[in-house]
Amino acid sequence: MTLNRRLFMGAGAAAAATLKAPVLLAEGHGKPNVVVVGGGAGGATAARYLAKDSDGAINVTLIEPSRTYFTCFFSNLYIGGFKEIDDLGHNYGTLAAKYGINVVHDWAVDVDREAKTVSLAGGGSLPYDKLILSPGIDFIGGSVEGWDLSAQNAMPHAYKGGSQAELLRAQILNMPEGGTFAMVAPPNPFRCPPGPYERISMVAHALKASNPTAKIIVADPKEKFSKMALFQEGWANHYEGMIDWIGSDFGGGNVSVDPAAMTVSIDGEVTQVDACNVIPAMKAGRIAEMAGVTDGNWAPVNAADMSTKADPDVYVLGDASQQGDMPKSGFSANSQAKVCANAVRGALTGSRVFPAKFSNTCWSLIDTNDGVKVGATYEATEEKIAKVDGFISSTGESSDVRRATYEESEGWYAGITADMFS
Amino acid sequence: MARLPILPAALAAICVAGAAWAEEIGDAEKGADLFSTCIGCHEVGAGARDRIGPHLNGIFGRRAAAHDGYPYSRSMQRAGDDGLTWTFETLDAYIENPRALVSKTRMSFRGLKDPRDRADILAYLRDFSDNPSDVPEAEPTARATDHDLDPAILAIQGDPEYGEYLSSECLTCHLPDGGAEGIPSITRWPVEDFVVAMHAYKRKLRPHPVMQMMAGRLNDEEIAALAAYFRDLD
Numbered sequence: 001m002t003l004n005r006r007l008f009m010g011a012g013a014a015a016a017a018t019l020k021a022p023v024l025l026a027e028g029h030g031k032p033n034v035v036v037v038g039g040g041a042g043g044a045t046a047a048r049y050l051a052k053d054s055d056g057a058i059n060v061t062l063i064e065p066s067r068t069y070f071t072c073f074f075s076n077l078y079i080g081g082f083k084e085i086d087d088l089g090h091n092y093g094t095l096a097a098k099y100g101i102n103v104v105h106d107w108a109v110d111v112d113r114e115a116k117t118v119s120l121a122g123g124g125s126l127p128y129d130k131l132i133l134s135p136g137i138d139f140i141g142g143s144v145e146g147w148d149l150s151a152q153n154a155m156p157h158a159y160k161g162g163s164q165a166e167l168l169r170a171q172i173l174n175m176p177e178g179g180t181f182a183m184v185a186p187p188n189p190f191r192c193p194p195g196p197y198e199r200i201s202m203v204a205h206a207l208k209a210s211n212p213t214a215k216i217i218v219a220d221p222k223e224k225f226s227k228m229a230l231f232q233e234g235w236a237n238h239y240e241g242m243i244d245w246i247g248s249d250f251g252g253g254n255v256s257v258d259p260a261a262m263t264v265s266i267d268g269e270v271t272q273v274d275a276c277n278v279i280p281a282m283k284a285g286r287i288a289e290m291a292g293v294t295d296g297n298w299a300p301v302n303a304a305d306m307s308t309k310a311d312p313d314v315y316v317l318g319d320a321s322q323q324g325d326m327p328k329s330g331f332s333a334n335s336q337a338k339v340c341a342n343a344v345r346g347a348l349t350g351s352r353v354f355p356a357k358f359s360n361t362c363w364s365l366i367d368t369n370d371g372v373k374v375g376a377t378y379e380a381t382e383e384k385i386a387k388v389d390g391f392i393s394s395t396g397e398s399s400d401v402r403r404a405t406y407e408e409s410e411g412w413y414a415g416i417t418a419d420m421f422s
Numbered sequence: 423m424a425r426l427p428i429l430p431a432a433l434a435a436i437c438v439a440g441a442a443w444a445e446e447i448g449d450a451e452k453g454a455d456l457f458s459t460c461i462g463c464h465e466v467g468a469g470a471r472d473r474i475g476p477h478l479n480g481i482f483g484r485r486a487a488a489h490d491g492y493p494y495s496r497s498m499q500r501a502g503d504d505g506l507t508w509t510f511e512t513l514d515a516y517i518e519n520p521r522a523l524v525s526k527t528r529m530s531f532r533g534l535k536d537p538r539d540r541a542d543i544l545a546y547l548r549d550f551s552d553n554p555s556d557v558p559e560a561e562p563t564a565r566a567t568d569h570d571l572d573p574a575i576l577a578i579q580g581d582p583e584y585g586e587y588l589s590s591e592c593l594t595c596h597l598p599d600g601g602a603e604g605i606p607s608i609t610r611w612p613v614e615d616f617v618v619a620m621h622a623y624k625r626k627l628r629p630h631p632v633m634q635m636m637a638g639r640l641n642d643e644e645i646a647a648l649a650a651y652f653r654d655l656d
Contacts, residue, residue, distance in 0.1 A: 049590065053586075331594060334594050335591065335594065338590040338591070342587055342590075352583060352584075352587075354584060354587040354588070357588070357591060357639070359591055359594075359635075359636060361595075361632055373632070375631075375632055375635065376635070377635055377636065377638075377639050379639075388639055389635050389638055389639065390635065391631040391632070391634070391635055407603075407604035408595075408604045408605055408632075409604070410603060410604045411595060411602075411603050411604030411605030412594070412595045412604075412605065414597060414601065414603055414604075414605075415593065415594055415595040415596055415597055415605060416594050416595070418593075418597055418598070418599075419590075419593050419594055
């Protein structure tokens with residue numbers, strides 16, 4: 001099979017779709033329908049691979065409310081001033097034009113698993129033979145006392161890409177001289193395990209330049225975190241005296257906030273703050289719950305193909321899934337999407353299904369040209385996605401290694417976003 | 423060190439003939455040592471063949487992307503069509519920062535910042551260009567692939583369809599169009615070089631931890647499948 005042939009077929013499908021537009025309910029003509037909910041690292045990748053590899057044999061619909069998708073990965077680099085917000089924005093034009101994916105900008109609000117339909121906030125519903133949910137995360141109400149979504153302007157979570165990240169950066173840059181930034185870190189499991197700590201590094205980087213006497217307080221309900229030794233080494237090297245990390249053994253989990261007064265109470269001690277990033281406890285994006293495929297906060301899945309334990313025709317990818325050993329990351333979601341797409345295409349068209357292989361690498365930036373990484377490979381077992389092998393950057397690495405690691409993360413960003421959107 | 427001819431007399435002659443180059447011509451013997459950073463991809467000397475990169479015999483005076491049989495990037499072809507010809511000056515600019523001269527070249531090379539190092543390498547390469555008949559019959563030849571991999575492993579015919587599936591894991595980081603920013607291009611490599619490189623990661627001879635891990639769980643057939651798929655990806 002050549003790529004040229006596939007591209008030609010894809011273009012033909014796109015042209016056909018244009019002639020029939022506007023089509024919301026993809027017309028079957030006997031072709032199977034796959035509906036993908038969520039256009040992030042899991043959903044965009046799954047839709048793209050299904051459409052690209054099936055040569056038009058499957059109708060693929062992607063439901064995503066945002067016309068411009070801002071990646072959550074690399075949003076910390078925006079907060080640190082290493083990226084512009086527009087560097088992180090992507091759209092779905094190529095998925096529609098090149099692969100013939102029916103991109104619907106709307107919210108999926110319910111799933112009827114009996115009738116096999118997905119209903120949309122804008123009205124109407126879409127039939128599916130296979131449904132792939134990749135809705136990311138939502139926050140658990142009440143997990144940080146005093147905070148709810150109505151407080152997200154005063155105390156942003158900035159844990160979904162786009163405007164929340166812009167808001168947090170603006171608040172950091174507007175802090176008074178010598179002011180205080182606080183973060184309430186989330187309990188496990190949560191999206192992007194090194195994310196809060198890379199964020200602390202990036203906040204420190206921004207403040208060191210604009211407001212070097214500012215202080216950073218982190219209240220953390222955990223005793224330890226991802227790449228802890230690497231971050232702590234980096235904080236001591238680059239931001240000595242700026243960062244006060246309070247783990248659970250010092251009361252970091254006993255936290256409440258008052259967004260109106262801009263105060264944070266940690267283990268009974270109340271501090272006035274000038275900017276505050278509250279990252280609450282997380283659960284699967286709501287549509288997974290609406291579909292009835294969650295058990296507790298997450299959706300349990302079978303490791304071989306990401307199908308849910310609740311329904312073999314409903315799949316859950318990425319952060320929302322409960323799959324075993326993989327961290328909740330964009331890289332993981334992208335990896336799971338490709339395994340899932342291969343299995344779904346096989347089930348619908350009889351194409352070859354290959355064994356599941358998963359991998360993940362998470363890069364973090366501590367300061368300019370000081371990048372670190374952690375990663376692992378995984379396999380599907382009966383029970384879960386199980387770790388096979390892994391690695392992590394070492395403390396005390398040379399500046400050349402750290403710079404190369406950072407440059408590699410830039411390469412990865414170009415790679416994964418091409419794998420999702422191009 | 424046993425290597426070839428830039429005879430002092432010949433060097434002097436070049437300096438006289440091309441005064442503008444005089445201070446750019448470096449030490450070819452040092453250049454031979456420095457060229458060790460290039461031989462992962464480029465061969466030069468008698469019997470040199472195209473590998474991941476084209477062989478470099480006769481590079482001086484040649485139009486960019488003009489060597490038959492090597493699958494140049496579109497960017498390099500365009501540069502050649504626009505008239506880029508390899509001279510001391512253009513090669514110096516290219517190896518200082520490849521993407522500054524040819525923006526989407528597949529050459530995964532950070533660039534040499536020291537003008538003296540660049541001059542030394544170019545002096546070395548110059549020996550293989552002036553007159554093809556001067557290319558030595560035996561030593562010294564910089565070989566891209568010295569390895570002790572079992573010929574049976576190299577003989578495995580890869581399954582490109584399986585390779586396409588497996589490639590999706592590579593494409594989270596590596597770009598399918600051969601672009602290389604921070605992460606090298608892996609498209610259009612000769613199968614042998616691809617297989618040798620992946621087994622070198624698998625055996626932890628090559629140092630990169632991500633690639634050691636990724637290659638570590640691929641078996642011989644899977645590596646062959648990937649090599650077959652990426653060889654033809656354009």
